[in-house]
Amino acid sequence: MNDGRNERVNTQLVLRNVPQGLTEIDDFETREVALTDLEPGQVMVEAQFVGVEAALRLIVRDSDEFLFRVKPGDIVRGTVAGKVVESRDASVKVGDAVLVGNGVQKYTVCDAAEVEKCDLEQAPLGAWLGGFGVSGLTAYFAVFSECKPQPGQTVLINGAAGAVGSIAGQLCKLAGARVIGLTSSKKKCDWLVNDLGYDIAINYNDGGWFQQLQDNAPDRLDVIFDNVGGHLLDESLKLIGMKGIVLLCGSTSQYAAEEMSGPSNYIWLGTMRARMQGFVIFDYEDHYPDARRRMATWVKDGSLKLPLHEVSGTIGDFPKAFRGMYEGENLGKMLLKLG
Numbered sequence: 001m002n003d004g005r006n007e008r009v010n011t012q013l014v015l016r017n018v019p020q021g022l023t024e025i026d027d028f029e030t031r032e033v034a035l036t037d038l039e040p041g042q043v044m045v046e047a048q049f050v051g052v053e054a055a056l057r058l059i060v061r062d063s064d065e066f067l068f069r070v071k072p073g074d075i076v077r078g079t080v081a082g083k084v085v086e087s088r089d090a091s092v093k094v095g096d097a098v099l100v101g102n103g104v105q106k107y108t109v110c111d112a113a114e115v116e117k118c119d120l121e122q123a124p125l126g127a128w129l130g131g132f133g134v135s136g137l138t139a140y141f142a143v144f145s146e147c148k149p150q151p152g153q154t155v156l157i158n159g160a161a162g163a164v165g166s167i168a169g170q171l172c173k174l175a176g177a178r179v180i181g182l183t184s185s186k187k188k189c190d191w192l193v194n195d196l197g198y199d200i201a202i203n204y205n206d207g208g209w210f211q212q213l214q215d216n217a218p219d220r221l222d223v224i225f226d227n228v229g230g231h232l233l234d235e236s237l238k239l240i241g242m243k244g245i246v247l248l249c250g251s252t253s254q255y256a257a258e259e260m261s262g263p264s265n266y267i268w269l270g271t272m273r274a275r276m277q278g279f280v281i282f283d284y285e286d287h288y289p290d291a292r293r294r295m296a297t298w299v300k301d302g303s304l305k306l307p308l309h310e311v312s313g314t315i316g317d318f319p320k321a322f323r324g325m326y327e328g329e330n331l332g333k334m335l336l337k338l339g
Helices: 125-129 134-147 165-174 186-194 209-216 230-239 267-271 281-301 315-326
Strands: 009-015 028-034 042-051 080-087 097-100 107-111 115-117 154-158 178-183 200-203 221-226 240-248 275-278 308-313 333-338
Touching: 009 315, 028 315, 042 125, 080 107, 080 125, 097 125, 125 134, 125 308, 125 333, 134 165, 134 221, 134 240, 134 281, 154 165, 154 230, 165 178, 165 221, 178 186, 178 209, 186 200, 200 209, 209 230, 221 230, 230 240, 230 267, 240 267, 308 315, 315 333
Parallel strands: 154 178, 154 221, 178 200, 221 240, 240 275, 308 333
Antiparallel strands: 009 028, 042 080, 042 107, 042 333, 080 097, 097 115
């Protein structure tokens, strides 16, 4: 018996061209594919939110150097948050709120084991793609397991108003540190200080930004939490403190560059006996539930905010949202909210 479901059409976003520079809207296109019957053990998820990730630009390059490369004709990699609308697995029920990382598309058909259930009593669904998802967990483990800021120390967050930085700064404050944020506009500076509790926020598009940083860190920086790379990281290194930590969490300034460039001021690492290290959140996957339980208590008592920047639209609006993120439109995690 045909219940009409097979007539439902899925919309997917695919890469049309390898981008030159940032991205253009027509580097992507949508395609429609018919939905088929579920196999035993499968579920169907209808997306309500799509996460917009800066690192996507890194894997749409014309290079096989990076994992998870997306080539022209491939569905664009991404994670969605949504509700289960059909299930042929007893462990997942229709109506369950879940995350699934099988690409930017309206409907996802996958094995039940590929979805992650979301506890909406801990955080709203959209936040599971942001402050309660990989972005927030990245900030949590980078701060508490790697940087370990202490009361009286000074922490610099580069890319402070982004998905990770907006959480990391708050967590450093909870740890008792003094927090300085670097960001791209006065509006974002005001938001970081007035809404998220940063001690100082500096607009790196001001010509005298480094002097402002130097004036506000007279005893140098104990931690540089870097999400940007490039010139901001290079200049920040001049102020790293004795036995300081430079955490390489992201390099958004380099993702679209034809030739990536690293820091030249690394001599300060030797002079100050400091260390620079990379960080990948997936090393901590087994500890996600514990982190979320702890973060949920802070959310409930008001000491941690999970900022989201929602753009309403369809799957076809993802490229516009992605470009908007790189152009600095977002305060916190950028999400595409699907109607």
